[in-house]
Amino acid sequence: MDKMSKSHEDYLEAIVMLGGAVGSSVRSVDVANKLGVSKASVNKAIGLLKDKGLVEQPYYGDITLTEEGSRYGRTVLDRHRMLFFFFTQALGIPEDRADKEACLMEHAISDESFEKWRSYIASLGLE
Structure with missing residues (x-):
């Protein structure tokens, strides 16, 4: 879609x-x-x-x-949760700002770029 x-x-x-x-x-x-x-x-x-x-x-x-x-809604939510986790846990961004920024980025990143980012995070053992 x-x-x-x-x-x-x-x-x-x-x-x-x-x-x-x-x-x-x-x-x-x-x-x-x-x-x-x-x-x-x-x-x-x-x-x-x-x-x-x-x-x-x-x-x-x-x-x-x-x-x-x-399926589409779960994909958006999964992106949000993964970005939020990365921002708060790996980067130490405060939760309120991380939530807002994850919401912005979840919509902007392409599927291809997100999957490459997800693979990179997994290779670091952060997923």
Whole structure:
């Protein structure tokens, strides 16, 4: 799948973090609270994610990730966690700054570059 906007990746990541997976759902209001956005913003984003086949949501119902949406959301979350760990543990960056910067970088780095970085970190025994 092609790379999506930072905003849409954030929605998928938030759904995964809230426990949403294939077969389990989350409420729009919980996604709104997690991301600090309005419920209307969530509904608009979910509509676009539905069009891409990444989530399912019956009319005004709870949000469920499709297989592809779950895979994409987990990938974004894994990137965030790995970057956060590296920043805090290997570089000693304070957690609040590391979290913000990991969120920025998780969206910007290409899949190819991230995999090369992941392999390098693993070769150092830091993974």
